[in-house]
Amino acid sequence: MTTQDQDPIYKTDALIAEDIDAYLETHQHKTMLRFITCGSVDDGKSTLIGRLLYDSKMIFEDQLATLEADSKKSGTQGEGIDFALLVDGLAAEREQGITIDVAYRFFTTEKRKFIVADTPGHEQYTRNMVTGASTADLAVILIDARKGVLTQTKRHSYLVHLLGIKNVVLAVNKMDLVDYSQEVFDQIVSDYRAFAASIGIEAFVPIPISGYMGDNITAPSDNTPWYDGVSLLPHLEEVDIESTKEPQAAPFRMPVQWVNRPNLDFRGFSGLIASGVIQPGDPVRVLPSGKTSKVARVVTYDGDRAMAVAGEAVTLTLEDEIDCSRGQVIVAAQSPLEVADQFESTLIWMDEQEMVPGRAYWLKIGTQTVSATVQHPKYEVNVNTQEHLASKTLDLNAIGVANITTDREIPFAPYGENHDLGGFILVDKFTNQTVAAGMINFALRRAQNIHWQATDIAREDHAAMKNQKPAVIWLTGLSGSGKSTIGNIVEKKLARMNRHTFLLDGDNVRHGLNKDLGFTEADRIENIRRVGEVAKLMTDAGLIVITAFISPFRSEREMVRAMMQPGEFVEVFVDTPLEVAEARDVKGLYAKARSGQLKNFTGIDSPYEAPDAPEIRVDTTEMTPEQAADAIIARLIP
Incomplete structure (x- = not known):
């Protein structure tokens, strides 16, 4: 055997292929965590994400060289790197030193894959923050240790809770600028805990960090010997997000995305399973029509399956020929959704033009689009005090509660039970601009008790x-x-x-x-x-x-x-x-x-x-x- 055969550096194509297969197998089964960073302006959100990318070795050498050069231009002192430049991609952001748009970044570690959304801190860009939070499993709320809990910190925390994010990390950043003071950290955590309890956030994980210096990001820092908790990245790798969702334990629901009819011998209904489990033979109901049947086949790209679960894209064929089209929802026959055309909803207004009560908007929920009108708000929420304020309309970034009427009945679930079937957006019919994000609270009793009376003379x-x-x-x-x-x-x-x-x-x-x-x-x-x-x-x-x-x-x-x-x-x-x-x-x-x-x-x-x-x-x-x-x-x- 030659020296080359013994040296692990010299590998055959077969060994290289085995290594690649092993690598792909390992990474294929990693879980994915989607999280956001939010907080007030200059709390260090972009710097923190840049540090995570840097420490997880997700920066190429040419990117690092460019980053170092840009850091010198931006005025970073000494040999330090301005990690925020990794994320702030818009020219306007770099010039102003702030985040305007939502920046999404992907990185991976040995234990988990991540998609992180860096959301803007300015109040005028709150709508961008809502966009980033809409698909997040966890929120990292940053606080500048020098400033404490600010108005925008409260606003973002309120939105995080409103959007149903259960996992919250309170990252008290820039600890290096307060001499790593435990007293400062404890006071901020105490102030935030009082506010969090008032809006319904039951638990959060407080961590003292410095995004710029790297303290408590990937490993415990010697600068905070008084802190014996977990560091940020290990927490992100280990946090349990599946137990907060429990999508498979819920009743079966699948919004129909399209009717799959490749030939006369096949008619299936395709969609992404929102919750529950389905298998051939299960009785199902199509809403809003209420027609019932049984599942004949569960078809996927890889062939027929004996079972499919929440989060999977499937095509269902039914034993009976019943009417079903895009926008309708296939549900477990014994656990149907509610169907109504009037709801109380919480709205986050995202348009610079104020809401006009009575105007018709497109309402998109699940795979369905209907015409809807919004009534005068019942009240607007003051996110700082949680006070309910009287209001005739909603302005940009305002949060309020109002009744909504749709032009036909739609199947739905309260947002607290199912985000896919309870969350919606409102779209202006002429500009096609998204004007609001909304969450259905419940159907109005009036909508459930009033039914159209059929008459004999048409x-x-x-x-x-x-x-x-x-x-x-x-x-x-x-x-x-x-x-x-x-x-x-x-x-x-x-x-x-x-x-x-x-x-x-x-x-x-x-x-x-x-x-x-x-x-x-x-x-x-x-x-x-x-x-x-x-x-x-x-x-x-x-x-x-x-x-x-x-x-x-x-x-x-x-x-x-x-x-x-x-x-x-x-x-x-x-x-x-x-x-x-x-x-x-x-x-x-x-x-x-x-x-x-x-x-x-x-x-x-x-x-x-x-x-x-x-x-x-x-x-x-x-x-x-x-x-x-x-x-x-x-x-x-x-």
Whole structure:
């Protein structure tokens, strides 16, 4: 045998392959911990993560060289490394020395894999912190030992508890700047413990650290001989996260992501199991329809399985041909979810534009998207005192409780029981921007006790008796554009054709049904919502409804369109330039608005959002009201 054969440095391809297989086998079965670092500005979150990456040997030599060079440019004294530069990737972050966006980093040790989210400390970026915390198993809340418990520390702790993170580490950072004082550490822990108890955090692990110097990060530090607890990284490696989840012990739930139909011989329902265990033969129920069946097969990428558990992506085939589609939820037959369309929810508002009560938003929960409206908040939460404050709306980063109504019933679980089936986001229908994150607390009792009463005479019967097709002619435009005049002519012409109609005029409705509403944005939305509900009832009665409302917001007009049957809503944009409408000013409203006597007047100090694609556009500078009415009737009755 040669020297090379004996020397372990010289390995054959087979031995190298064995080493690689052994390595992959070891790392394949490591558990994954997702955690966040949060706290106030300059508490050292980015530095701590940089230190963890450095100590876990997750930095390449070229990255280290660049880091050392950048550290000198950033002003770090001596031979020290500015570890925060590893995480602060945006140019704006490096220039300001703060974190703005959520930075995700991956690293691994011999015992566990990690995904860490470095979340911003500024209050204006609280929404980014919520994004990072939404998937976290553990939160490391940093406190600057020189400053103690601050307002943003409390805000982030409240959000951590609100989002259901059970494992909390209180990392008292920058201990090197307070001479590693045990007295300082004990006082901060005592202050935080009092606050944590007030918001419901039952337990946390306090650790004195220095991210910059590396004290108590990977091993006990000689600088804190008075501390005999665990260091940060060993705690992250050993903390038990599965016992706080217990997803397999819960009843079976799987939101359907898509219907898998590769050929006529196979029809399965694919999704990620949110909780529980499933196997062939198990009785299941599809919600919200309530149809029941039994599981025929549990299919995965690797073939059929005898059992699947929470966290696995599977395709289920059922013994019976029942209706099931994306957004519905397959559950254990004997332990169904609740189904409702009205909820009390906790909202974290994430948009710079304040919440508008009554406005319709897209609500995304699980794999389902529905239209939803938010009512006036019951209260807003002061995160510092936990006081419930009266509020008419929610601003950026505000946390409040409000009732939400969806346009149809959805299966759900309270957020405290299941994050996947109780957590949701609200999305603006026109900008597609996420405006809020929410958690369902419970269904309103009213929603569970009120059921739609079926009647024997259907809307088709009402329409047949009148020998016409129901419709809503929705005239929208500026004040003075001629909506009411055109609407009145349309109704007279239809009456001469023996059509059954009803005209809903904006001013007339505000004398009765909506006399309690003003002209704020929220009141305008509620005004249109009520009119839409009345128009819907009238179409159910078989009538042709003509409405004349400014209805300045696209989202509210689309909300009414969604109430109607397909093809029954005809949007008519009475397109009159502002200067023309103002010149008419038969009611003197524009003059009052210009002088400041009328607030929130459309076209002056309140916006009008013109329709993007109306069914009919009427240019009143080119058409007379009679011609406009004829064009509308021609579209309605070809």
